[in-house]
Amino acid sequence: MRTRIVTLAVVSAAVAIVLFGLPLAVAGALYAQQYKILDLERQAERAAVRVSLALTEGDDPTEDDLDDVGELTFRxxxxxxxxxxxxxxxxxxxQFVDKANGGRVSTGSLNGELVAAVPVIDAGDVVGVVRVSGSASTLLWPVGLAWIGMIGLAGLAIGAVYLLARRQAARLAQPLDQLSTAAQRLGNGDFSVRLPPVEYAEIDAVGSSLNRTASRLDDLLARERAFSAEASHQLRTPLTSLRLGLESALERADDDPRPALLQGLRSTERIERTVEELLTLARDTHGAVDALDVGALLAETRGQWSAQFEEQDRPLIVVVDPQTPPALASGAAVRQVLAVLLENALVHGQGPVRVSARDAGDAVGIEVSDRGPGITLTDAQLFTRRSPSATGHGLGLALARRLAEAEGGHLRLARPSPPQFALLLRAATSV
Structure with a gap:
């Protein structure tokens, strides 16, 4: 590409120089010729004045009569x-002398010479002719020098165009090379590639499109990766519960297996719902949301989690203020956030767990608290995704905060000791 740009610029400059320089050179040569002919004519007129007396008296003119300051001419x-x-x-x-004998000045070129013939007139009669001539190649040598100078300037101009074209081609090719490299990186799976803006609008438009594509692909890949990690985390508890129930039923072979089977069926349904909700959230297909009945959602959550807390002799208390308005949020997202908070309370907390909902002005506040040890992590550490092998309250909280923010809400640690988490959601009455 660079070679094509440089070649095109140099050829265009050469054509422009030829189109403008050639007529100028020809015009300059013609002007110089006319100027020299006028100079010869003036020399002839001066000589005609000097020889007119001798010719009028019938004498022959002398060499001194023809002497003149003009050089390279023949008189x-x-x-x-x-x-x-x-x-x-x-x-x-x-022909020039014959024409001058007719009483008219005659000038022109003949056989490589420039000629001027002037009649010598006395009392209205032609008494002779003065002829001055010179070689055209000798008289017009300044034209040759001018042409050489023009050719030199043309060479300098083409050289300057070549250098400027190379520089401009490099400047133009650099963002295109970056664009090509970015496209290759994107094709190889590097979705973090981003192109900075340049001074060319067309390239910026292509770069912006590539950046948007890379961003969408990066977001899609991150969402799918997050789904894998989040699904693994969210499914661990119901799978563990299902496994423990089945192992307990096997150990009590003489007992009726129906309670264990019913408990396993409920765990299976919970796993199925969790998978569906995570798929919906990961692919962002839930679309517009309707007003969410927070009381009904918390009652459903209590039914799902109360048995697990009772196994540890820890009551699960759900309190809903009658003035609590509906929330503008996806039920799937809120259920997953509560699942993270309740699982953390179940694993890391102590004593009864209280889940309350209330009117928080233009928001709906849902609080989850227990009587466990205080949390010493900072907010940034607490809600940052860590490795799957990490332990503590931070596991799953990154997912919970991201889901809350995706619904236009916010999840924060309201009180570090004893721990209390607050989920704020948009109230349906605030829109």
Missing amino acids: SVYDTDGQLLLGRGPETGD
């Missing part, structure tokens, strides 16, 4: 019959 005098009287010129008058 001669002819009689009315066209015969050479003095000087250097053809023995018999040529």
